[in-house]
Amino acid sequence: VDLAVLQVEGEDLTALEFADSGALRVGDFVVAVGNPFGLDQTVTSGIVSALGRSGLGIEGYEDFIQTDASINPGNSGGALVDLSGRLVGINTAIVSPTRYGGSVGLGFAIPSNMVADIMRQLVAHGEVRRGRIGLTVQALDAELAAALGGEAAEGVVVVEVEPGSAADAAGVEPGDIVTAMDGRAVRRVSDFHGQSAVVMAGDTVALQVARDGAELTFELDVDDGRMVSVPGARVDPRLAGSVLSDFREDDDPRGGAGVLVAEVEPASAAWRFGLRGGDIIIAANRGRTRGVSELWQRIRYARLVRLRIYRAGQYGNIDLR
Numbered sequence: 288v289d290l291a292v293l294q295v296e297g298e299d300l301t302a303l304e305f306a307d308s309g310a311l312r313v314g315d316f317v318v319a320v321g322n323p324f325g326l327d328q329t330v331t332s333g334i335v336s337a338l339g340r341s342g343l344g345i346e347g348y349e350d351f352i353q354t355d356a357s358i359n360p361g362n363s364g365g366a367l368v369d370l371s372g373r374l375v376g377i378n379t380a381i382v383s384p385t386r387y388g389g390s391v392g393l394g395f396a397i398p399s400n401m402v403a404d405i406m407r408q409l410v411a412h413g414e415v416r417r418g419r420i421g422l423t424v425q426a427l428d429a430e431l432a433a434a435l436g437g438e439a440a441e442g443v444v445v446v447e448v449e450p451g452s453a454a455d456a457a458g459v460e461p462g463d464i465v466t467a468m469d470g471r472a473v474r475r476v477s478d479f480h481g482q483s484a485v486v487m488a489g490d491t492v493a494l495q496v497a498r499d500g501a502e503l504t505f506e507l508d509v510d511d512g513r514m515v516s517v518p519g520a521r522v523d524p525r526l527a528g529s530v531l532s533d534f535r536e537d538d539d540p541r542g543g544a545g546v547l548v549a550e551v552e553p554a555s556a557a558w559r560f561g562l563r564g565g566d567i568i569i570a571a572n573r574g575r576t577r578g579v580s581e582l583w584q585r586i587r588y589a590r591l592v593r594l595r596i597y598r599a600g601q602y603g604n605i606d607l608r
Contacts, residue, residue: 289363289379290402292409303366306373308398309471311335311352319356319378319394321365331357333392339477340395350481351395352376358394367396374399404485416488418509419580421452424479427464435462441474442466442497447587450522451515451533451579457505459496466502467495515579516549519557522583525592525607526562528555533578534567544577545569545597561605563598570595 315335323329333356341349354367358381367376376396383391408415424443431444442464448455465473468482469492486492492507515533519526534547548566551557568576571594576582586592592607 290377290397290405290409292406303368303372303374305399305403306369306371306375308352308375308400311338311375311398313337316370317352317354317356317375318368318370319354319358319362319365319396320368321358321362321378323357323359323361325361329362333357333394336392339475339481341477341480350398350401350477350484351379352398354394354396355392356394357390357392359390362394374402377402398481401481401485404487408487417484418486418488418490419449419452420483420486420492420494420507420509421449421454421580422459422465422479422483423447423449424465424476426476432464435464441472443473443476443479445496449580450517450583453492453507453509454494454505455517455521457494457507459494459505459507460498463496463498463503465494465496469493517579519548522579523586523592523607524556525560526557528552529557529562531568531579531582546576546579546582560607562594562596565598567597568594569597569602 313335317333317335319331319333321329333354335352336355337353340351340353352367352375356367358378362378363380365378366374367378369375376398378394378396380395381390382393405415423446425446427442427444435444445459445461445463445465448459448461465479467473468479471482473479473482486509488510490509492509494505494507496503496505517531519529519531522531529551530549532547532549534545546568548557548562548564548568550564551562568582570576571582571585571592572589573593574585576585586607594605594607596603596605
């Protein structure tokens with residue numbers, strides 16, 4: 288997300304009040320303030336055209352407010368406010384058919400809730416410390432809801448639970464239907480991604496799910512310093528019989544990290560492939576594995592896996608077929 292925090296000194300400055308961007312509705316009136324084409328303090332008006340807009344290829348993570356208020360080059364970083372003068376977003380981009388980027392009523396702003404969370408992180412830590420919930424989800428339709436034995440009409444379906452993640456530790460399972468996070472409804476995948484994006488390390492998230500017709504609530508403790516330890520079979524069936532843990536070298540100036548093979552049962556799948564207790568997995572399929580989460584992400588769909596292992600001062604490879 289393209290945001291920065293600046294500290295300025297001055298007198299008689301008035302700060303904008305932050306509105307709850309989660310309370311916005313399509314059709315709400317908004318006002319965009321900016322400096323388009325060098326024209327200071329230009330104000331344009333419009334409505335909220337859409338919420339949770341993504342897939343534009345503008346940012347790595349996208350959950351924009353779309354507005355038809357005229358936004359042009361020079362508006363980026365300006366305020367998008369409601370009719371009470373409260374900040375609902377920060378203007379960041381437009382879509383235009385012309386090479387010069389003139390407004391055609393397709394402007395996008397970062398929601399104020401995301402802005403506030405990122406601002407607090409930058410002020411407190413100098414960086415954004417995002418938390419990982421550890422869920423992969425897909426859209427819910429009536430046919431899928433019926434197949435899962437539930438009656439939830441809205442929500443998203445949990446497809447995968449990352450081993451050792453906050454969701455895994457709380458007890459969320461594949462097939463659960465996520466209906467709300469911290470009391471805010473999750474109706475579509477963009478809702479889930481939008482709310483997940485503002486979950487920071489150290490947060491506790493209340494996740495409401497439907498499972499077999501019952502409504503359940505899980506408390507997810509999100510911590511970027513969590514040292515994960517999971518059975519290897521949770522990461523990949525070929526690692527069955529092992530226990531895998533995050534590994535850190537606190538005194539390594541290069542930030543050494545990997546996956547420690549804490550133990551391996553003799554004659555297990557992991558043993559037969561050549562893993563032994565004390566091995567450190569530093570890469571998989573030529574990609575660094577700085578922890579169990581990265582290992583899982585790199586090998587979960589791979590038919591052939593090559594692990595780079597550090598053992599007793601030497602490096603070697605182990606192939607999982």
